[in-house]
Amino acid sequence: MTSRLWEKLKPYGMISPSLAVFGIFFIYPIFYMIYLSFFDWNFVSPTKNYVGLQNFTDLLSDKEFMQVLLNTTIYTFATVSLTLSISLAIALWLNRSGLFYGFVQGAIFSPHIISLVSISLLWSWLMDPEYGLLNWVIGLFGLSPLQWLSHPDTSLMSLILVAVWKGIGFNTLVFIAGLQSIPPSIYEAAALDRSKRWRTFRKLTLPMLSPTLFFLAIMSMIGSFQVFETIAIMTQGGPVNSTNTLVYYIYEYGFRFFKIGYASAAGVMLLIIVGVLTIIYFRMLSKRVHYR
Amino acid sequence: MGRIELKGISKFFKDEEVIKNLDLTIRDGSFTVLVGPSGCGKSTTLRMIAGLDEQTKGEIWIDDKCVNGVPPGDRDVAMVFQNYALYPTMNVYDNIEFGLINRKVPKKEREKLIKDIAEIVGLSDYMKKKPEMLSGGQRQRVALARAMVKKPQVFILDEPLSNLDAKLRHQMRTELIQLHERLGTTFVYVTHDQVEAMSMGDEIVIMNKGVIQQAASPMTLYNDPANVFAAQFIGTPAMNILPSQELQLPSAQGKRHDIASFGFRPEHALFHAPAAIEGLRLDGMVLTRESLGAENIYQIQSSLGMFSVKTFLEPLTSDTLVTVTVPYERLYYFNSEGQRLRQVEVRRGEEIGTAQAPELVSVGGGL
Numbered sequence: 176m177t178s179r180l181w182e183k184l185k186p187y188g189m190i191s192p193s194l195a196v197f198g199i200f201f202i203y204p205i206f207y208m209i210y211l212s213f214f215d216w217n218f219v220s221p222t223k224n225y226v227g228l229q230n231f232t233d234l235l236s237d238k239e240f241m242q243v244l245l246n247t248t249i250y251t252f253a254t255v256s257l258t259l260s261i262s263l264a265i266a267l268w269l270n271r272s273g274l275f276y277g278f279v280q281g282a283i284f285s286p287h288i289i290s291l292v293s294i295s296l297l298w299s300w301l302m303d304p305e306y307g308l309l310n311w312v313i314g315l316f317g318l319s320p321l322q323w324l325s326h327p328d329t330s331l332m333s334l335i336l337v338a339v340w341k342g343i344g345f346n347t348l349v350f351i352a353g354l355q356s357i358p359p360s361i362y363e364a365a366a367l368d369r370s371k372r373w374r375t376f377r378k379l380t381l382p383m384l385s386p387t388l389f390f391l392a393i394m395s396m397i398g399s400f401q402v403f404e405t406i407a408i409m410t411q412g413g414p415v416n417s418t419n420t421l422v423y424y425i426y427e428y429g430f431r432f433f434k435i436g437y438a439s440a441a442g443v444m445l446l447i448i449v450g451v452l453t454i455i456y457f458r459m460l461s462k463r464v465h466y467r
Numbered sequence: 468m469g470r471i472e473l474k475g476i477s478k479f480f481k482d483e484e485v486i487k488n489l490d491l492t493i494r495d496g497s498f499t500v501l502v503g504p505s506g507c508g509k510s511t512t513l514r515m516i517a518g519l520d521e522q523t524k525g526e527i528w529i530d531d532k533c534v535n536g537v538p539p540g541d542r543d544v545a546m547v548f549q550n551y552a553l554y555p556t557m558n559v560y561d562n563i564e565f566g567l568i569n570r571k572v573p574k575k576e577r578e579k580l581i582k583d584i585a586e587i588v589g590l591s592d593y594m595k596k597k598p599e600m601l602s603g604g605q606r607q608r609v610a611l612a613r614a615m616v617k618k619p620q621v622f623i624l625d626e627p628l629s630n631l632d633a634k635l636r637h638q639m640r641t642e643l644i645q646l647h648e649r650l651g652t653t654f655v656y657v658t659h660d661q662v663e664a665m666s667m668g669d670e671i672v673i674m675n676k677g678v679i680q681q682a683a684s685p686m687t688l689y690n691d692p693a694n695v696f697a698a699q700f701i702g703t704p705a706m707n708i709l710p711s712q713e714l715q716l717p718s719a720q721g722k723r724h725d726i727a728s729f730g731f732r733p734e735h736a737l738f739h740a741p742a743a744i745e746g747l748r749l750d751g752m753v754l755t756r757e758s759l760g761a762e763n764i765y766q767i768q769s770s771l772g773m774f775s776v777k778t779f780l781e782p783l784t785s786d787t788l789v790t791v792t793v794p795y796e797r798l799y800y801f802n803s804e805g806q807r808l809r810q811v812e813v814r815r816g817e818e819i820g821t822a823q824a825p826e827l828v829s830v831g832g833g834l
Contacts, residue, residue, distance in 0.1 A: 360552035363519050368566035368613075369540030378565070382556035 205446070212439035219433070230440035239416060240424065240441070246331060247420040251399040253335045258342040258395055259388070265343065266350030267376075280351070284344035291341070295408035298337045299324065324410055327417035334418055337405055342398075346391050353387030354380070386460070393456035397449050421445050468530065469620035469653030470495040471516060476525035478511055478677075485511055486677045489525070493670070498647050498654045500668030502661060502700070508677040509657045510625055516655060517623050518542050529621065540569070545614035546623040550630065551606045553598040553613070559585075560594040563613050570617070584612045604635045615650070624656045628663065640667060661701055665689075673697050695805035698730055704764060706730045707774035708801070727803035731793045733764065733777040738784055740792035747793045749774075758783050767791065 212230055214223040234240050265283065269276050286294065301308045302323035310320040323333045357380065365375045381388075403422040406412060412419035412427065419427075421441065429438030471493040478486035486508045493499045501509040514520040516527060518539035527534050534542050554562050560581060567577045585591045588608040598606055607627060614622060624643075628636045644667055647654050658664055664671050665685045673680040673688070673696070680700075681693040692698035692706070699705040708730040731747075740746065751769035763783050765776045769791075776791055800808040 358550065358552065360548045360550060361554065363517075363539070364546070364548065364552040364554070364613075365565075366519070366539045367517065367544070367546050368617075369569040370565070371569070374569070379554055379556070385556075 208439045208442050208446075211436055212443050214436045216435050217433045218435050223436075226436065230437050231443075233437065234440050234444065239419070242416050243419050243421055243424045246416075246418060247400060247402075250331060250335060250338075250402060250420060251396055253332075254338045254342065254399045255392060255395045257335065257339045258346055259391060261339065262343050262346035262350055262391075263384075263388075265347045266354060267380075269347065270351050270354045280348070284348055286341045287344040289341075291404040292408060294337065294341055295405045298333075298340075298405075299409050302333055324418075325414060327414050330410055330414060330418045334402075334405055334409065337409075338399065338402065342395060346395070349387060349391055350384070353384050357383050389456065389459050393452060396452055400445065400448060400452075421448075468495045470528075470530055471621060471653065471655070472528040473512070473516075474526045474528065476512070476515065476522045476527065478508070478515065478520070479523045484677065486515075486522070489677070489679060491672065491679060491682065493653060493655060495653055496651050497670045498644070498656065498668050499670045499672060500656045500658060500664040501672045501674060502658055502664040502668075503674035503680075505659055506676075507674040509659075509672075509674050512674070513623055513625055513655060513657045516621070517544050517546050519546075542621075543619050544621040544623055545617050545619040546625065547607075547610045547614050547627045549626040551598075551610040551627075553606060553609055555598055558595050558597050559590060559601075559609050559612075562598070562609055563616050566613065566617050580616050581612075584616045587615070588612045603631050604639065607631065607639060611646070615646075619652065621653045621655060622650075624654065626658055627656075629658070629660075643667060662703070665701065673700055675700075692799065693807050695728070695730070695801050695807075698799060698801075698807070702732055702734075704733050704775045704777065706732050706799070707736075709769075709771040709774060711771075725802045726800045726808060727805075728801045730799045730801065731797050733775045734779070735793060735797040736774075736776040737792045737794075738776070738778065738781075738789055744792060744794055746795050747798060749791045749793070751789060751791065753784070753787055753789055756783055 211223075213225060213227060215226045215229070216223040269280055269283075300306075304310060304320060304322050304325055307323070309323065313320060321329055324330050361379060361383075362375065365379055370378070401422050402420055403426065406418055406420060406423045407426070410418040412423050422445065425438045425441045425445065428434045428441065471491075473489055473491040476486055476489040476491075477484060485506075489508075489512065491512075501512060503509050511520060515522045516529075518534065518537060522535075529542060529544070554565060557565065563581050563584060564577055567580065572580070581594075582591075585594060588611055590605065590608055590612060593601060593605060598609065601609065607630075610627070627643075628639050631639060640663065643654075643656075656664075656667065665688075668685060670682065671685055671688055672682040675696050681688060681697040683691075683693075685701075688697060688701050692701065695708055699708060708728050711726055711729050736749075737744070737746075749767075749769045749771070751767040751774075754766040754768050754773070757764040761780060763778050763781065765778075765784075767774055767776060767789065802808055
């Protein structure tokens, strides 16, 4: 009897360490955040004031928060669409064997393994309006220099540029893996069916790549909604809030203004957005992009 | 209509020559089977005809047109792949229609063509299904339908039955033969299975190491093999080939025949032969017995080596030591290069390989 009980408990015992870590560092903080979003608290005072949905109504009537949401949305969609389309084009080009192509694959992947802090600092120098390399290059073509990060009109675009540059390598690699999983005989059958290149791409390659495409789209969307490091280092949300995004906004309210309840409410908003994206992803996965 | 001619075809993969100066004419309307062990170049030959691989040297003609450099889609050939290569994201109808759209066939005509084809291959109820929903046999039919709907001059089939189970394979074999008779188009078929080749082809091309060993009708291959390879490739079990180094026979003209080995088919060897039958007698020990019901197969160890014997509708013999008789007219002779020596007949030699030299009775031409 005891041995049978042990048989039943053994698997739970074995996964309990990871369950504990997952519970303490992932599950508990989420519920604590939701709990905090109903309070007014400054992190240090011993009492928390229950305010109900006040934080949420404040948040939704805040012009700054709306600006932040708009910034985040623009940033996300521009980053994702640019990263995916450029990566796909590069993957189609690189999807062949040869020393040269292998080298380019490696080179293009390298930004992915560099820390975001280094990348942010590097691009801050490159984008320096006075001494930056980018303006020097633009100057060579006789164009007037850009303000890059220091002007509201170009700051968000500059951050998108950095994100795309960093994202291309990983996305290209996953696209290449996806392309290589398509059996070559499909293309041979298409050639015998007199299919033109563009038609083969649109009717065969793209549909067969759709699981990869959706995976990457959702992953980089979730990643982009949570952008933080580049903004914290390069712009601190400025100038005039032009690069303030959701996570940076949460950080500022939580850890600089110590309005932890208000920040938690914004965190709940982020949770909802990312949750909805994830649900869409799994719906899509089960419906549209299933094939074998 | 659909005559294919390969003239001096060579194919190199890097430095390796996989097809060596191959000449082959495939008759219009024939069911030609390319057969050989894996790596013999049969699939490569097929792919060069289809235009999927480019030959390194030589010319390929389809009818009166040299198709060197002509893309696969413009060669008027259709291909059925080993793994079917159906478009997984399209349903059956779209799979068949894809090539027709590319050929700019009007919609009305497309619908009619596909409807007809679907009836022929028995897929009418499955038109809206995706390939993943179909069984192996049904996928095979879709692949056939996709090829047939283009009404090509040449059908190319690359081991199309190898992914099916034994029963279904048998059934598809019959269906393909009927299909060929009905369409009357040239079929070029690749397989490594000699049974498939013998049962389907009206012309069989045996290949080995990139070289054609023999190209002939099935019965010619069986009765009159050109060399050891062809002799051993056709037939189950394979033809017995035994050495006969001692057989250095003076020909009638005084030149010596170089008979390195001789062979006979397992089904031509007899146990308990009547004394009236003149033939080679081999003593041996039975090693194994396999009974397949109607036929029995024995492995026999003799002083010249191992050979097999196949008997039909006879009770399984339980003797261990046996004498096997092979009628002289059933013996095949081969020279040291494995080429067949025709019109050589040996009589009254008691046992090949003994000290007593057999006597040559009649000698015709060499090879």
